[in-house]
Amino acid sequence: MIIVLKPHTSEENISRVENQIKKKGLDTHIVRGTEMTIIGCIGDTTLIDPRLFEVDSCVDKVMHVQEPYKLANRAFHPEDSVIDVSGVKIGGGHMGLIAGPCSVETFDQVLSIAKDAKASGANLLRGGAFKPRTSPYSFQGLGLKGLEILCAVKEEVGLPIVTELMSTEYLDIFNEKVDLIQIGARNMQNFDLLKQLGQVERPILLKRGLNATYEEWVMSAEYIMASGNENVILCERGIRTFETFTRNTLDLQSIPVLRKKTHLPVVIDPSHAGGKWWLVEPMAKAAVAAGADGLMIEVHNDPENALCDGAQSLKPAKYDNLLKQVKQIAQVVGKVIS
Amino acid sequence: MIIVLKPHTSEENISRVENQIKKKGLDTHIVRGTEMTIIGCIGDTTLIDPRLFEVDSCVDKVMHVQEPYKLANRAFHPEDSVIDVSGVKIGGGHMGLIAGPCSVETFDQVLSIAKDAKASGANLLRGGAFKPRTSPYSFQGLGLKGLEILCAVKEEVGLPIVTELMSTEYLDIFNEKVDLIQIGARNMQNFDLLKQLGQVERPILLKRGLNATYEEWVMSAEYIMASGNENVILCERGIRTFETFTRNTLDLQSIPVLRKKTHLPVVIDPSHAGGKWWLVEPMAKAAVAAGADGLMIEVHNDPENALCDGAQSLKPAKYDNLLKQVKQIAQVVGKVIS
Amino acid sequence: MIIVLKPHTSEENISRVENQIKKKGLDTHIVRGTEMTIIGCIGDTTLIDPRLFEVDSCVDKVMHVQEPYKLANRAFHPEDSVIDVSGVKIGGGHMGLIAGPCSVETFDQVLSIAKDAKASGANLLRGGAFKPRTSPYSFQGLGLKGLEILCAVKEEVGLPIVTELMSTEYLDIFNEKVDLIQIGARNMQNFDLLKQLGQVERPILLKRGLNATYEEWVMSAEYIMASGNENVILCERGIRTFETFTRNTLDLQSIPVLRKKTHLPVVIDPSHAGGKWWLVEPMAKAAVAAGADGLMIEVHNDPENALCDGAQSLKPAKYDNLLKQVKQIAQVVGKVIS
Amino acid sequence: MIIVLKPHTSEENISRVENQIKKKGLDTHIVRGTEMTIIGCIGDTTLIDPRLFEVDSCVDKVMHVQEPYKLANRAFHPEDSVIDVSGVKIGGGHMGLIAGPCSVETFDQVLSIAKDAKASGANLLRGGAFKPRTSPYSFQGLGLKGLEILCAVKEEVGLPIVTELMSTEYLDIFNEKVDLIQIGARNMQNFDLLKQLGQVERPILLKRGLNATYEEWVMSAEYIMASGNENVILCERGIRTFETFTRNTLDLQSIPVLRKKTHLPVVIDPSHAGGKWWLVEPMAKAAVAAGADGLMIEVHNDPENALCDGAQSLKPAKYDNLLKQVKQIAQVVGKVIS
CATH class of the missing domain: 3.30.70.1140 (Phospho-2-dehydro-3-deoxyheptonate aldolase; domain 1)
Known part of the structure; x- marks a missing residue:
């Protein structure tokens, strides 16, 4: 200082x-x-x-000269962290390919999407049970029933599940059932929630807040780590800028910056960033080329009738096609897709 | 549509x-x-x-052509809402003058500041008991002990108290003891918390998120109102922009915009916006000239030894001097300071 | 360093x-x-x-520890600069009240507005002859003919004139005829133009670029000053942020910041910032309360048929009413309106 | 409408x-x-x-429902424009690989870099002769002497040259000598300059302003096209956001958006966006994976002694290594590097 x-x-x-x-x-x-x-x-x-x-x-x-974080700092932990999500490795060259619908709607819907996504190469299943919505009048997700559907599909298809936790009330049930607990952009600085995540055994997928600097984002990871849970994956999902044609601006420079400053894996969510399905494919490929440790992509079998964010979802055939190119690019930049 | x-x-x-x-x-x-x-x-x-x-x-x-909010919409409620905070009116020409330290430190500290602020004309006492801090290593506030100190000072000085709620865990005790419950910028879209505020009888001071549009901010008020609590006061505390010399950019256009679009009172917090004490005085006067329904200002008797945000606190003598000019400007623009 | x-x-x-x-x-x-x-x-x-x-x-x-500017730096020039615009003083407690139409349309239009504005208390006349427009298909201003109209009105009404220079091609004629040469936001970093302004004898009104930091803005003033013309007035007209309901976000913290860092006068343009006439009045009053050295306001006698930016223009009666309150607030904060 | x-x-x-x-x-x-x-x-x-x-x-x-541009609009010109820069094609699957030093310093410096870059696969040579600098006290470029050096190197190495035009004063000489005329971010809305470019026969590389929306950027291309020169290439070089660790935020979503909305080629400049050499490599690869029609990269043989922006320049060996991977990724996404 x-x-x-x-x-x-x-x-x-x-x-x-x-x-x-x-x-x-x-x-x-x-x-x-x-x-x-x-x-x-x-x-x-x-x-x-x-x-x-x-x-x-x-x-x-x-x-300030020194970075204000320690546990997340690559200076004190030079090797890449490799996070194990119920057997799926993310980081250190291993890519997490997370796919699934924005919102869980029915068992059949999730099952169908999960099977297709797995066949294409996805290794983790996502689906929103509790949904953070700007309007109190929008669909808020199926809640615990949605979580049960995810678990039932996991049982059948064998993909570990990722879903968002919005409140400490469900901490125990998420710890029991969810393989990778997602903290959404709007809760990135819900410090009370972050502190409680230290008590959880499951790894955490921490999304970047819409206006969070790299340092603030890493400080939120540091909150979780300092509370006792060092298994944190960072997820960039777009930041808010003056440009409004896209929902948010996807900041892919975050990948090299965070990989230099921290040892934590960095996953990219191109679906939420752009808000339009036709942006997902080019941005997913760009993310991998830039060195991302994973991709989180919305896939829906019937986006035109999705209850939420259908506009940014890929159909299974498009996802399949995308992963073919993703694998080729991953090879060029030296990543492993298992 | x-x-x-x-x-x-x-x-x-x-x-x-x-x-x-x-x-x-x-x-x-x-x-x-x-x-x-x-x-x-x-x-x-x-x-x-x-x-x-x-x-x-x-x-x-x-x-979208119609605004997506109803309860907060001035179109359906043409008259100004006047919020009663334990006897102090805010809105409809009545100004709330909220003053006090950033963090509650000791009973003597808060008592001294409260007495001075009241003598200058403040009608509400603020003080942070639970503090949202970017770093897990920073002082996090005295917690419930801080709340007790505020209550004890209220007893002695007679000013209703304002303090921030960060977690649903303390909802009942805040409902019992706090006259005006503050929701901080980082929790503006903590939708779980917002929904619970519908159960509370106390009025809510809802700060604008650092990157929240006017519409998103009003939608968060709508969440509280739709859950059953219509007593919401909006508080602008600066937004995040590319300019970093000031901590945030204080958006005073929010005053006329929100007063046109909603019937809720709008209070300005110039202390957090600028982050420097010498910006507080001109911005407080500007806010009143622009039609604000209140001011929330950090006052500290010993800012150089404050545990938090001393850099943006006014000393009591400066606050006293400021309120003299504030009252004159309020008169020019037709506001009542009781 | x-x-x-x-x-x-x-x-x-x-x-x-x-x-x-x-x-x-x-x-x-x-x-x-x-x-x-x-x-x-x-x-x-x-x-x-x-x-x-x-x-x-x-x-x-x-x-960097030191500021990168010298001539504009208050550290080396502690007293307020007072700029003389053909007899009208701006700075050091003297307020410049600039009013007039966005675009010059006809002699009668400008004459009528100028007479009304002068009667209300304006001391400088503005009007766009050369207009910077986002679209090549929009009205680009009357050009030199517009400038002639302004000069003819000046002759008749006696107010010095302010108008925007967009190209070095007209430098000589502006130097001859225009009392205060405006450089628009989009040319704030047109360094070639800035350097040429050092050759001019007229004072310069330098608008802040939509995304210019305080330091970059002052550096552009420094360009002009270092080239030989120290008579620069800074004009804040709103910055670009994520909020799009208003055209731009008016940054009134710029007033105390620039008055602390530089000795140059700071004028506020609330018309362009908000883009809506009903924002002009509250923001103009706020600017004066915050210590502005002047106001630049669009006034139009028939905004509904204006060729440009009618939506943000005040009618003369509203301007008259505004100046009454402005004068009262100016008195509270110790400014002189002559 | x-x-x-x-x-x-x-x-x-x-x-x-x-x-x-x-x-x-x-x-x-x-x-x-x-x-x-x-x-x-x-x-x-x-x-x-x-x-x-x-x-x-x-x-x-x-x-507004319709886009406000016509000539640049893909709706009226469905096929990709292919711009011919003195024999080098950009667009329609053809990639422009522009490399060279930030500033032209000496003939030997430029010659050495140009030879190395060409050997690695670059097909266009860049170098700044006239430099837009925030400070009047920074090195402003060699001017016409720099242009002569570029021409001499072109003669020897055979790469067409790209350099920035800052003022209409040099329009004729640029039209005569420069193969691709660059308009910098700070002049993107220098409308006077844009109009004059309609008179020029050379193609134009139009950089995005730091705070320009996609629409404003395309409207500036429309200015040039409507004035008579339809050979415009768009160049993204980062936008200004709240994040300050990187100089700017590189917006790669601009590639699919602009390719959908316009028929003009889109080139990415990762050197200026990040401001750090170690960001160039991952971002260049990401740009190609996202479908960019070209890359503009700063290469310097001795960045530690560069007169300008050495921090963001690659050494020739690193550039060579980068192009190897770029070519592989280009093949995956179906681009031609000739």
């Missing part, structure tokens, strides 16, 4: 600020420039809130 | 889409243009998800 | 980087921390591009 | 608005709903400014 003092700060005040820093357990080193003085803070600053110093009337600004 | 069909859609397909619309209980009206055909949907479209139609292969786009 | 080295950089490489810095005429000061080493650069870094060092394989990041 | 009237608009006013529409040469069709009336406008609305109607006191909003 570097503290920049205002021009013409007196020696007395420099000493005062220095003492405040030392009280936090840090060492200091003073650099006197021609126009300003800066204080370098030496020691572990991860746990110190820089805003504590900003308020001082002699301080101009405080600049 | 207007459905724009793709060029050269056949008569057969036009009929097919028409029938789908009618199945939802709407009437249709077809407009055949030179280059495209559109279908006007007549009836109450508030409860219909436009994305259901977007997926049809003959549909080019779906445009 | 502070250069943060990567962890475990060898002493040899530290010396190498140090030498590169010294070659630029700066002194260095090394701070060795537990996890990283930083080099403080001492001397005038305004003229040095920090990206030159970022590329070094031992450098983790480069942080 | 669809005009939504305010609730309870009288029949008289409906007729009045209808007549205004008819005066613009359009037919009307009225849809009377339960809560509002809408008017469908039939005819060619491309050339009509919807804001003209928004100002009417009976109009609630105006919604």
